[in-house]
Amino acid sequence: MSLPPGKRPPDANMLEDETALCSIEILAEAVEMAFVPGILELRTLRDALQDARRTRSPAAVQLAYSAFSRVDPEFRNRISHHALTLATMRRRNAGPMPVAAQSSERSAGRGIDGPRRA
Secondary structure (H helix, E strand, O other): OOOOOHHHOOOOOOOOOHHHHHHHHHHHHHHHOOOOOOOOOHHHHHHHHHHHHHOOOOOHHHHHHHHOOOOOOOHHHHHHHHHHHHHHHHHHHHHOHHHOOOOHHHHHOOOOOOOOOO
């Protein structure tokens, strides 16, 4: 039986990076949005992400990454689309970015990674 997150003893093998944990949470929500009952790979991915969120173990995160790579490319694209949409919504709801982190006028309207280069 595992302890609740606030009651766990400190563990050197626990993932504490809030950005990574937020990404796992967003991906788990995106999997739920794209979930189709009866598809084993999606159920495996969902369970692996839930385990990664619960344990914060790098090994569990690696298992979730492995499960994601085994999902059909069409479902991976759907999940990625949902995850990007959720991340955008969270970023908008989080409030204004610090002044130093704002994008320049030059990069406005180019997407998150700027123009594609050959």
